[in-house]
Amino acid sequence: DIPVEIHWCSHCRVPVLQEVSQADKGICPRCGSKMKYMSTDIRPVFPEERLLLEILLGRKPNEYKDKSVWAVNSRYYIDGKSVSLPKALFKTADVETIAHKLEENKAGNNYDAFNETIQRFVEANNTRLHYLKDEAHEFVKHEAAKFPQENIVISFSGGKDSTATADVVIKALSEPSLVHIFGDTTLEFPYTTEYAKRYREEHPQAIFKVARNNEQVFMDVCEDIGPPARMMRWCCSMFKTGPITRVINSLYRNQQILTFYGIRKSESVSRSKYNRVEDDAESVKIQQQTVASPIFFWKDMDVWLYLLAEKVDFNEAYRLGYDRVGCWCCPNNNQRAQFLSRIYMPERSRQWRDFLIDFAKKIGKPDPEVYVDEGSWKARQGGNGLPAAGSVKIKFSNCTSEEHAKIYRLERPFDDELVGMFVPFGRVAPELGQKLLREVIVLDPRSNVPILSIQPFDHDGYEHAVKVRTMNVADHDDLQRMVGYQIRKFNACRKCLKCESLCRAGAISIAGDYYYIDPDKCVHCKMCMTAKYLDGGCTMDKYLRTK
Template structure:
C-alpha cells in the first residue's frame, strides 16, 4: 500500500500507517497512480506477463515505477526505440480483458486503501483550501469570479473545490481550447459541461489562425519560445473575458502548483502585479498551489471526481499534445494513441529542420534538439523584427524608420497610447500627423511619411517637448516593430486592462475611445521588446 502522509512518531521520525499500525517507507518526493491502461503498457515494456502487476500497488513518478515499493526506471531511449506498432497491436488484443470487472476490482481495491489511509490528509487539504477560497472570493462580486478550466487534473480539482467552497454551481468556467488539445481533453470538456448544467461554461478559441501555417512562418514553438501560448490560449481567453467583463477587474482561480515546474515554484498564491499576471484584468488565486501530484489524485479519487482519460493512458500532463515541454515518454504515448498526428508532426519538424539548414534533420528532431531552438535563425520572417533606422540630419531628435509596407493609418493608430492623435494640426503638405500630450495638449511626437535611400518604405518620427527623448524613441521603436512584425499573437490584447486593443483579420487596432494611455503595451517589463515576435524571431546580431 502507498500512503503519502501518516502519523509521525516523534521518537523514531518514521511514519505510521493509520490502517495497520505498521511503519511506512519513504519512496519518492511525489507519486501518481498507474491506472490499468498504463499498467498493461508498462508490463509490455518490461516484457512481463500481461496482468502480472494487476494485483500489486503500482505508482509512478515521471518514468520511474514502483511496484509494491520496488522501483524500476525507464531511460528515455526505451521510449524512443520502442516498436509502437507492435505495442499498439498487443494493447488492442488485450483491451477487453484489461477492462473486465475482475481487473477493475483489483485496481479499485488499491484505490480504496489509499483513500482510507489518507483521509486525515485529505480533510486538512480541503479545509485549508476552502478557507483560502472564501477569503479571496469575499473581495470580489460573485459574478466577477472565474474558474480557469484546461481539462487537466489540476484545473479539474480547482473547479470542484472552488464550487464546493462557495456553494455555487453557477460559476463562470473558461475553457481555453488551443486547437492542439488531446482528443480525450475535448471529450472530457464535453462531459464536464454535461455534468455541470448550472455552470456558465465558455470556450475560448482562436479559429482565425492555423497552427501549422504559423509554424511554417515563424518556426515551431520551443521551450523558450512558446508563442503558441499567447496566440492560442492566453489571447483567446483574454477576448472571452473582455466580452464578458469589459474593463472590470476579475478574480480567476487557477490550478497552478509549485511542484509543476521551476518557474511555477516562484509564483505567489495570489498574483495581481502587472509584471506577473499574463492577463492584466485578472487577479489570479491558486488554491492548490502547494499540493503535490499525489494530493491532487487523493482528492480526485476520494471525491470521485470525473477526470481526463488521458491520465489513464499514462500521460502525466495534458496540455497541448505536441508541446515542446513534453518528454520522450509523452511523445512515445502519442505515437501509440495518436499515431497519425504524431507522424505528421514529425514529418513537419524534419522538413523545418532542413529548411533552416540542419545537417542531420532527423537526429535534430528525434533527439529533441528542436525544443531548444532559440530565435529566428534561417527564417525570412526574422528580418521583420530588426529595427532599421537612420538619424535625420535635418531635424534634432528625429529618426527615419524602415517599414515593411507603406505608411498608413494603421501605423498612426499604434501611437494612440502616447497621447491624443491629431491628424488636423500636422503640416498637411508633408502628410504630417502629431501626437499631443494627453494632459497639456502640447505636441510630443511628429509622424511623417518619408523617402530615405536604402529604405523602400519609411517614416520620419520626431520627438519634442519631452524630458527624455531617448526613452520615448525606444518606446516608439516598439510600435514600429509591431507594425513590421505583427503575427497576430494576441499578446497585446492580454496586456491591455481597458480592452482597447483588438487584433482581427483586418489587423492590429487600438480604440482611441477606450485607451487610457497606461502604456502597458510599450512597457518593456510587461511586453519584452514591445512585441513578442522580437523574442521569437531575433537572431545573432540583435533585434
C-alpha cells in the first residue's frame, strides 16, 4: 500500500503514475521531461464520452478528437487543462437533445488519436505495469496454494475490476478452466449482459455459472418494502449474495472455498477498511468462502493501464462515460450516472422515476417530485408509511399461568415451518410434547435436556399465536430474545436469502415460500439468531423498522 501520485507529461500528453517516495518523481520515464502534479487518480475518456463532453461544453462535435482527454469524477483534463462540469448540469440538461446530437455525430467519431494516446500512456507507465503484474501474480499463487484448485472461484460481475481480477488470476495460475460465478441481479446494464455473453464465448474452457434469483421480482419487492436506499440495500442479499450462495452450495456443499474478488481499497470509505484477504465471519458476506483481492491496492488508473496494455475486452458501458457498472438503478449511483442512464436507457429511467414518485406519494411525502429528483429517496431509512412495517414488530404477552413463558403474536397460523425455525436451538422433539396441545419440545444439543416448549395458543387480540416456555437454562431472557428473533423471521420473512448466506453449514434454504433449516446439517452455532451477525435476528428488521 504505497502512496502514489499522478503527474502530467505535457510532451507525451499522458498521465504517469509514480510512487511519492521515488527518487526521480516528476520526471517522465518515457521522454525525460519534467512533469507537473495532476491528481491522485484518473481514468481515460473514450471517444464516445469525449463526444458527450463536447456537447455539454457547447463545443463543436469532435473538436477534441485529437486531444488527450482524461477524467476523475466530473473533472476532465483536456491535454492537461482542467475543466469541471457542475453537478447541476447533469440534473437540468436536455437529455433528448443531447441524445439526438450524439446519434447525429457518432459517424464522424473514431479511435485513431485515442489509440495513439493509449500507446504512449502504456509506454510511459510500463514500469508500473510490470510491478502490478508481478506483485498480483505472486499474491494469487501464494493464496491459491492453500486450496485445492477445484475450490478456487472467480467472482465475475462484468465490471472493470472483476474483469482485471479474472485475467490476473487466470494468467497467474495458467488455468483457463477456473470456476466463474456471475451474479446476475436482474438489474444489470444491457451492456453488462452483453459483455458477460462475450466473456463466456472468449473463455470457452471456463466453468461459467450464472447466479440469479428467479423467485423474486425486484419491482414487486419494492412495492412491498420500498426501494433500496444507501443504508438499506436489501437488493444485495436478495438478488446477489443469496443467489451466489446457492450456486456455491450446489457446487461445494459445505467445503470452504477461495474466491478472488475485484475489490479495491480506493473505491470507497467502507472498502478501505477491508483486508486484502478476508475470512472473518463479520467481514465475509458468504460464510463458506475466504475472499482474496489481487488488485486491492490498485488505483482506477492501474486497472485501465492493465486492461488497455493487455488488450483485455471490457464492458462497453465504460466507453459511454460510466465509471461504475453495478445495478443501473442503485441508490449509490451519483447524478452523473443517472444522467447517462436517461440518455442511454430512457425508457427504464422514466419507469423508475415514475415508480419512485408513486412511492413517495404512498408514504406521504408532501412534494414527491422534489423528493425523487433531489435524491432524498436514497437516504430513506426504515419502513415509515409502509403497511409491511407491522410485521417486524414482536408483540407478546407474558403468560400468567406459567413462569418463563411468553405468548407471541403470529402473522399467520402456527405450522411446521415455525417449528422448523427452532432447529438451531437444539433437537426438535415433537414426540416428547403433549399431543393434545400440539406441544413440541426442543432439547439442548449437548446435554439432551429440554430447554423449550412450543405450542399453538389462543390469545385475546391475536388472531394467531404461539406460546414458548423456556426451562432448565441459566438466562431465560437471553433465550427468549433469540426466540423473538425466530418469531420475527416467521412473521416478516421476505425470502431475502441473507440467512442462507450466513449459514456456514449450508443448513438454511428457501424453497418457494418455505423457510427450511435442515436438522441434519445444522451445527447449532446460532449465528442466524445472533445480533452480532444479523441485527434484530432478521434483515427485514433494519428495512422495516419504524420510529
